[in-house]
Amino acid sequence: MDISARPDAVSLDRPFAAVPELIAHWATYRPDHPALIQDQRSLSYAQLDARMSSIAAALQRDGLQPGDALAICAFNSIDYATVFLGALRAGVAVAPLAPSASAESLLTMLTDASPRLLFVDGPSAQHLEPVTAQLPCPTLRLDQTVANGLSAWLSDAKPEPEPEPVAIQPDWAFNIIYSSGTTGEPKGIVQSHAMRWAHVRRSAAYGYGENAATLISTPLYSNTTLVAFLPTLALGSTVVLMGKFDAGQYLRLAQQHRVTHTMLVPVQYQRIMARDDFDQYDLSHFRQKFCTSAPFNAALKAEVLARWPGGLVDTYGMTEGGGTCILAAHEHPDKLHTVGKPAEGHDIRVIDDEGNELPKGEIGEIVGHSPAMMTGYLNKPEKTAEAEWFDPSGKRFIRTGDVGRFDEQGFLTLLDRKKDMIISGGFNLYPSDLEAILREHPAIADVAVVGVPSTRWGETPVAFVVPAPGATDTPEALLDWFNGRVGKTQRLARLELTDELPRSAIGKVLKRELRDRYLAEHGTAA
Template structure:
């Protein structure tokens, strides 16, 4: 049996470890590029050999299967190789966000029980004030003095690790929540969950001819759900260390990119470029989006001007259920996040944990083959995130409020925690944001609730306007309130240069609330 026929056969099985598939691709097509960045590349044969050296190095350092390592660095080929080499050793990988505070990084590395920390100079400088709290040995992926140089740490060329028989329920990675609503929680995703993502990738056209352009960070699950299907199904990943709309378009044209995952704010910046139409994007098969609200107007613009299918995923890093909107197939449903994926059970529940009736609002909960094992070292938080139906079936709570239409498409209202209760009425910020964004000079808007002596809570808005627009706070406030219902009216509007966002584009509403800093009458 040839390596390719073996690949085709095992992809029909219930489970195989992802590093095994990379080895088969190295045998089937050793010279095919696997990872590309800034003119450098690794073929599948080179990647497979480097993964072996990394796995052997981890074993030499005493790491055993189900131990953990942490990676905190900018996107690079060595970063991706360490992630994959760790998996080959049966080690769980905790990719940490460099944008986190130094104290949070220390907390996350300790929570993950990381035996080694891979980092770069930028992260090392950030950690300098708390360096004494980092007990794990450090390895510098960029060859700097941030730790032992990566090349010096690596086992000699040709080194092979001891084989590891990886089980489906072993931890694959520990993805930490952003921590924007409190202490970050470590989401433990098992190998079986990632295998499910690869199986879904086959449906979405990932194969040996796929070229995926990645511009979101490797610590984000948003990135990993397209990174792993690409490299384990034999395609090529083109990495960007930092997103820039112009550079993105140049790379997409240069490498004849077929797949990409972008967050809404990235799509917005790309589509806003005056030279967008000058690039040849005809190679695109699929474009994906997730992680933040994706406006119907932006989806429509992408469908009109950017070749290839457009798919929006709605789900959580914790898993539990995904909705999929194939926007190119359902142009009349662009205001929704689609229908539950095949084999995914999505339901809506009220505050008492009972399922709501057809057409009613409720918190979104989901069950699927791809679900987290739990939050690392936090059984109470895990229990709070779970909901069980009367039969005992386990669901993950999303914290989002939504409604199904008659065709089974889910429309999201807001995060449950972001809903504003003003004078006893439920006010959904997304409704107000949609009205504000109808103003021709408003680029984007965010609405939050702030304390009010009269109403308990009251909505206020922050808006970014087009450069040169002659629009002030009071004018926009008046314009919006003329179009809003009586119980929705805004108490204030602040025009701002930019909305604070996480590294994957989510608006940080807690920062907006804190910046307002006062109680209204």
């Protein structure tokens, strides 16, 4: 790849560029600029590039070749990032695994991905102890100082200082990200280098560059994080890593590092905005704030716009790819209830249960096609086929499993996950509609509505409510308030108070856990 020594000559119009090559460019052009910062440690672009090469050379020394995979199960750290990026330089795909998944689920993922090596941190090593004897590959610690740690591995057998060059191809696997790692059957989503290049090109419009700094507080095993982390480095900016999210620490880091970009999930925005000292921090350097992975309610978007400098971009899409909608909330304050319009080059449509395309205004399943689409689910051709829809011309789309509709201006409104839709007495109820009404009550801080079996209606809605601080309203009073405001078919069968809603590491409410909890305690509703 021909990359000039000038950053403005790094054209994003080329058909393809690999992320490791772009990092190498910045190591030449601005070697001393910080690439990664975490707590008191940092790596410049020159240091990051050298560490990536050392890791790639060590992998080659151990016999790993392009097309092989390695796995990482750990919390965010600079060493995690360097192993991930170094593997890519060797043409090795990375399977980043969630430490929050059960040891048994992690073993299933590892068996499926067939990695040649597994890198873990201390907490993950302990978490995996029940299945250690069954792990399908050798394990190495990311810790620098332990006996089988990263430093010892890199120095073992004196690897060559530079790896053998690898010409990364667009269709090679970049990473394997597992869905349903906490519940359900884990599915490995294979994403290509071409898909990641598409993300880099798309991100260039949002002000990344030499003076940018992105604060990362979501986990590196999540696609949510990678769509901000990777373009930041590919475009020569600085990544500030948080090992674990804390709203107060987030604000301190944002001010200290003059952060310009961030990716947060809605619950993180909620916790940051709820802090009494929010307005005391200087956040004037922010250019763009991003949100994805979970529904972002309109009232919270409006508050962020009013109190937090810089643009706000809500992105809707799936790890599987297949299409993205983008809402620049600062440009469309009258569309905060939507997830925006399809991104440039993305084809998003709505279909019915028979696979027929629906016109604007009608509700159906959302499907999408884009330059950034998964190759498929690893070792699961039947699951891949289930996730695909083809239009009459044969164009391939990915099914999202989400239900929504387009308005006349082409903005997409999400209703719910198709599997979360409640069919009560023959009527389709969308939990998001009921949740929006409940959030209007001042005593309610957070809420999730799920459908539970009903002998009378087939299914019926039940609400789990997190009370606002200081609220004293009883469940019965809140239930009466809600049911008095909706039609008979939308009424809740029950409302329960809870200290918090179960969430994944990227903020998605785990409704299956709520449904299972209800059934364990109450059984079938009336």
